[in-house]
Amino acid sequence: MTRERVWLITGCSAGFGRELALAALAAGDRVMATARKTERLADLVATGGDGVRTATLDVTDPASVEAAVAATLAEFGRIDVVVNNAGHGSVGAVEELTMAELRALMEVMFFGAVEVTKAVVPHLRAQGSGAIVQMSSMGGRLSMPGFGAYCAAKFALEGLSEALAAELAPFGVRVLIVEPGAFRTEFGGQRMHRSREIEAYHVSTGGTRAAVEAMDGTQPGDPAKAAAAILRVVGEENPPLRLALGRDAVTNIRAHNERLRSELDEWEELSTSTEL
Known part of the structure; x- marks a missing residue:
């Protein structure tokens, strides 16, 4: 990857997207900052000067995705890092969710990220370098009552991205799956879909819903520090496939993995008795 990287970031109007754009600009990189409403990116333009461009990008609109990728290539000549960050939260039990709500969530959180990824991959593969950063969640590794839809989208993104990482490795293209815990990104506020009850x-x-209503602005994670951590890992020679962010993410993912291992060990005899 070149020293001065070109970033294409979705969902830059707030949260991780905005902080990643600011961190990349501060590092001397160039950024195509995107959002559904580019007027919400005025502060990034003021901060980034000639290092930043903006484009309208709705991940559920393939034409919009293709146009944003083309605009990035036209402005900067290449793309080094693409960040799939656009999305929002959702709370509701599986029975409470309508199928229309679930499909709408998957369109943004999963299919939208795949659309952007597929639009950029041919360019990264051809240049023999680059990185795809998939903003997942600790909810991409474990689920809990009330977050089934959100976690389903993140599980799907992680499964696809793990395969993608192996497919692109021979071409010098990396994939990084980022798994934040609770960060102050408006996750519990206006960016949270709430199903019927x-x-x-x-x-x-009930506990999950109550936590959602109380969390906005009280989460322990600092998005700016998360952005700095992501920039560091993107620049590493041997980066991990997955990067947990936040003490809560590390603790909960580790405990979940230990439960999985314990259950696998407990039922190993029965599991392996099914062979011919």
Whole structure:
């Protein structure tokens, strides 16, 4: 990868996208900052000067994706790092969610990220370098009551990205799956979809819903520090496939992995008894 990298970042109007754009600009890189409404990127333009360009990008619109990629190549001549960051949260038990709500979430959180990835991959493969940063979540490794839809989208993104990493490795293109815990990114505020409520599920999802209503602005994670960590890993010679961010993410993912290992060990005899 060149010293002065070109970034294409989705969802730059707030949260991780905005902080990644600022961090990349501060590092001397160039950025194509995108959002559905580019007027919300005025502060990035003021900060980044000639190092930043903006483009309208709606990840659910293939033509918009192709246009943003073409604009980046026209402005900067290449793309070194693409960040799939656009998205939002969702809370609701599986029965509470309508199929339309679930499909809409998957369109943004999974299919949209895949659309952007597929639009950029041919260029990265041809130049023999680059990185794809998939903004997942600790919810891409474990799920909990009320977050089934959100975690389903992140599980899907992680499964595809793990395969993608192996497919692109021979071409010098890397994939980084980022798994943040709770960060101050408006996740519990206006960027959180809330399903209808069925009273019976209060016993299992009531705590999750209450946490969502109280979390915005109180999360322990600092998005600017997360952005700095991502920039560091993107520049590493031997980066990890997955990067957990936040003490809560590390703790919860480790505990989940230990539970999986324990269950696998406990049932190993039965599991392996099915062979001919």
